[in-house]
Amino acid sequence: MDLQRASHHFRLLADPTRLRLLLLLDQEELSVAELAAITQLAQPRVSTHLAKLKEAGLVTDRRDGVFVYYRISSTTSDPSLEGVWQFLRRNTEDPLIRQDIGRIGQVLRKRAGEETWADSVAGDMERHYSPGRTWEATARGLVHLLEPGDVLDIASGDGVLAELLAPLPRSIVGLDITRRVAEAGRRRLERFPNARFEVGDMHDLPVADAAFDTVLLMHALTYTREPGAVFREAARALRPGG
Structure with a gap:
């Protein structure tokens, strides 16, 4: 030395x-x-x-x-x-x-x-989203205008949106950083053979480059101080034209 x-x-x-x-x-x-x-x-x-x-x-x-x-x-x-x-x-x-x-x-x-808020409502998040469920109406309307293909739902919570969309895409992956919430998401999606749920950080997605046709970020940016990093990761996960 x-x-x-x-x-x-x-x-x-x-x-x-x-x-x-x-x-x-x-x-x-x-x-x-x-x-x-x-x-x-x-x-x-x-x-x-x-x-x-x-x-x-x-x-x-x-x-x-x-x-x-x-x-x-x-x-x-x-x-x-x-x-x-x-x-x-x-x-x-x-x-x-x-x-x-x-x-x-x-x-x-x-x-x-x-207990975090997410832990406390895991498995029952839909009751705690915006009044009137306007997010649901918007999601239903948008998805029929698209060909979703392979979908990544980032910061998916317990999979409320993923469950709503699951019958439509070729595949859908829900991703959340909180293990308890992710377990609730797996239970919610278990009846859909094209759906799965993973634990992961939206700032460092555990997915390959250009693996998805559609990437969703519903309420995700509320939980980050680095939105630029989240958008960069979302762009990395998207296929050309996604």
């Missing part, structure tokens, strides 16, 4: 807040809000430190519905940085660290008791 690299590694891990976050994530996968609650720090400050740790390859993140959870990376691209972190992991003892770790159980119990 040369002098410049050593200086970088020690500057990165000399910050006590970053070390606190790493030691917490070594215990449990946690969100920014949960880390902020445990450390009693502002969420923007936590996010800033996590960004630096992620850039260094020490932590990674995972999206689950509208939530993002951080965890320690299983491997890093820099063995010398990994060595410094492992030394600190084994040798750091402090009352504040013990206090932080002692609070993990509290935030996990809180997480277990919470």
Whole structure:
């Protein structure tokens, strides 16, 4: 490890807040809000430190519905940085660290008791859409003006729209990021041999390029801060002329 690299590694891990976050994530996968609650720090400050740790390859993140959870990376691209972190992991003892770790159980119990809106209405979403079901009338009208072919319904929820359209296309795939909601979608669509339901992120679709003739985004953009990324993925999934 040369002098410049050593200086970088020690500057990165000399910050006590970053070390606190790493030691917490070594215990449990946690969100920014949960880390902020445990450390009693502002969420923007936590996010800033996590960004630096992620850039260094020490932590990674995972999206689950509208939530993002951080965890320690299983491997890093820099063995010398990994060595410094492992030394600190084994040798750091402090009352504040013990206090932080002692609070993990509290935030996990809180997480277990919470339910997202999508989870709470999974399997019954049609009762919670816009009054008058104008979306249904619009969908029925539009689909008869098109030859839908192979359809991808992004952020499908529990498959209300996919169920409505399923008799018409050659195939239809419903996709939602929330596992519980996706399971409800599979149950809803199981009677249609041309339909299936998958778990996936609309920002990184688990589909091949140019695989669909029609891509649907009903209510999907409500749940993203990166609409451009969603549109790029939708365009990637569409066949020419779709």
